[in-house]
Amino acid sequence: MKLPGDVLFLLERLAPHEVYLVGGCVRDFLMGREIHDYDLTTSALPFEIERAFEGFRLVETGLKHGTVTVVLHGVPYEITTFRTEGGYSDGRRPDTVFFTDKIEEDLSRRDFTVNAMAYHPERGLIDPFGGEKDAKEGMLRAVGNPFLRFEEDALRILRGLRFASRLSFAVEERTASAMRALAPRLNLISSERLYQELCGFLTGENVVRTGLAFSDVLFAFLPELKPMQGFAQRNRHHLYNVWEHTLRAVQNAPRDLVVRLALLFHDSGKPSTFSMKEGEGHFYGHAKESAHFADEALRRLKADNKTRERVTLLIAYHDYPVVLEEKAVSRLVRKIGKESFLQLTEVKKADSSALHPIFVEERIRSIDTWKGIFLAMEARQAPFSLKDLKIDGNDLIALGFSGREIGEGLEQILSAVIDRTLPNEREALLDFAANLGKGENRT
Numbered sequence: 001m002k003l004p005g006d007v008l009f010l011l012e013r014l015a016p017h018e019v020y021l022v023g024g025c026v027r028d029f030l031m032g033r034e035i036h037d038y039d040l041t042t043s044a045l046p047f048e049i050e051r052a053f054e055g056f057r058l059v060e061t062g063l064k065h066g067t068v069t070v071v072l073h074g075v076p077y078e079i080t081t082f083r084t085e086g087g088y089s090d091g092r093r094p095d096t097v098f099f100t101d102k103i104e105e106d107l108s109r110r111d112f113t114v115n116a117m118a119y120h121p122e123r124g125l126i127d128p129f130g131g132e133k134d135a136k137e138g139m140l141r142a143v144g145n146p147f148l149r150f151e152e153d154a155l156r157i158l159r160g161l162r163f164a165s166r167l168s169f170a171v172e173e174r175t176a177s178a179m180r181a182l183a184p185r186l187n188l189i190s191s192e193r194l195y196q197e198l199c200g201f202l203t204g205e206n207v208v209r210t211g212l213a214f215s216d217v218l219f220a221f222l223p224e225l226k227p228m229q230g231f232a233q234r235n236r237h238h239l240y241n242v243w244e245h246t247l248r249a250v251q252n253a254p255r256d257l258v259v260r261l262a263l264l265f266h267d268s269g270k271p272s273t274f275s276m277k278e279g280e281g282h283f284y285g286h287a288k289e290s291a292h293f294a295d296e297a298l299r300r301l302k303a304d305n306k307t308r309e310r311v312t313l314l315i316a317y318h319d320y321p322v323v324l325e326e327k328a329v330s331r332l333v334r335k336i337g338k339e340s341f342l343q344l345t346e347v348k349k350a351d352s353s354a355l356h357p358i359f360v361e362e363r364i365r366s367i368d369t370w371k372g373i374f375l376a377m378e379a380r381q382a383p384f385s386l387k388d389l390k391i392d393g394n395d396l397i398a399l400g401f402s403g404r405e406i407g408e409g410l411e412q413i414l415s416a417v418i419d420r421t422l423p424n425e426r427e428a429l430l431d432f433a434a435n436l437g438k439g440e441n442r443t
């Protein structure tokens with residue numbers, strides 16, 4: 001394992017105490033994945049860690065649980081004293097934390113075998129639970145008895161979903177049974193942590209397989225999604241039931257959290273708006289209903305307002321017609337903004353990709369053309385709103401416009417520029433405005 005200089009420095013500085021890299025970085029290294037942060041574990045007690053790093057920037061927020069964070073070159077490194085945990089009476093956090101001098105004891109409190117390995121450049125890999133083998137085989141397995149481990153801390157169930165999705169792992173059978181059986185205990189977990197793990201799951205690469213295998217775990221804290229399960233669409237555009245279509249759409253989307261959250265809820269209003277007409281299923285008004293469900297769920301999970309508002313906007317517009325004309329594109333961009341328009345094209349493409357295969361190619365091609373129209377307009381700096389025009393209300397006032405005439409005049413000018421009967425150049429716009437004349441001549 002080739003280690004960055006700062007990490008080697010941390011390891012050396014803590015000698016002669018026992019010290020190891022631990023958790024995600026060891027797992028990701030063994031799997032050949034990119035390592036995003038290095039966590040350390042040591043036999044040194046917190047005061048000894050602090051002493052070893054005297055003069056360095058330290059963050060003490062985790063001190064009670066034996067964690068000291070050392071900041072090197074702006075990067076925080078968590079160093080935690082080997083510890084075991086006392087009972088879990090609330091299903092969320094240990095009642096007490098005991099320090100130990102045995103690395104194996106520390107590893108045994110960790111959640112999954114692939115997360116329960118430690119590594120030191122000289123001592124090598126410490127792997128008492130077969131994490132290396134599981135990592136190579138792509139298997140997520142709880143450390144110890146999974147029923148007890150998820151009962152201690154229900155958050156581990158959702159961490160399991162996150163790892164299965166992100167690492168593309170299968171879940172070992174007993175671990176999987178325990179995750180399902182103990183899912184009702186997720187009601188003990190705070191909204192913030194549920195939301196955080198949900199986002200990790202959604203932006204993973206194996207959303208379909210994990211989501212189908214653990215539907216009830218998701219429904220335990222997202223009950224509004226449950227009616228989609230097994231709900232037949234009875235419509236020739238669809239091959240999959242609503243829930244499977246949903247998971248496929250999520251997985252086919254880029255890893256943009258907002259886009260993926262929008263897709264998770266985009267059809268949640270279908271079951272309650274279902275009707276039959278001429279032998280086919282229809283879902284009139286489902287977009288609005290789905291946006292409403294998403295709004296409620298995201299408020300409950302305490303998602304930030306910006307995310308919640310963007311997600312519900314994308315859902316409300318997910319069935320907006322794809323009209324391959326500049327005017328139509330421009331009208332939509334004026335309503336929802338450029339960034340949302342681009343995200344909407346991703347939502348629509350992913351949604352289309354999970355239709356009956358015979359419709360997919362044509363739909364996606366048309367959405368790409370639609371996006372192309374927008375990009376071409378943007379490239380030539382076509383105006384999408386009044387503020388993009390090279391003149392403004394003051395120019396019209398100078399020409400003698402007043403009151404409502406100003407806004408109406410600008411709208412007419414914008415229409416002409418969007419239609420390309422008029423270039424967005426100051427002189428041309430002033431000429432055009434002057435010719436609009438005053439009073440009755442204007443429409």
Ligand code: ATP
Pocket residue numbers: 022023024025039109110111112115116153155156
């Ligand atoms: P990531 O790559 O997503 O950061 P990670 O494995 O580093 O994955 P963290 O949430 O950063 O995950 O946790 C660090 C380590 O702490 C884990 O690898 C695991 O060993 C242990 N851990 C974290 N949370 C729990 C928990 N709730 N129960 C048991 N062990 C946990």
Ligand code: MG
Pocket residue numbers: 023024037039
């Ligand atoms: Mg980590």
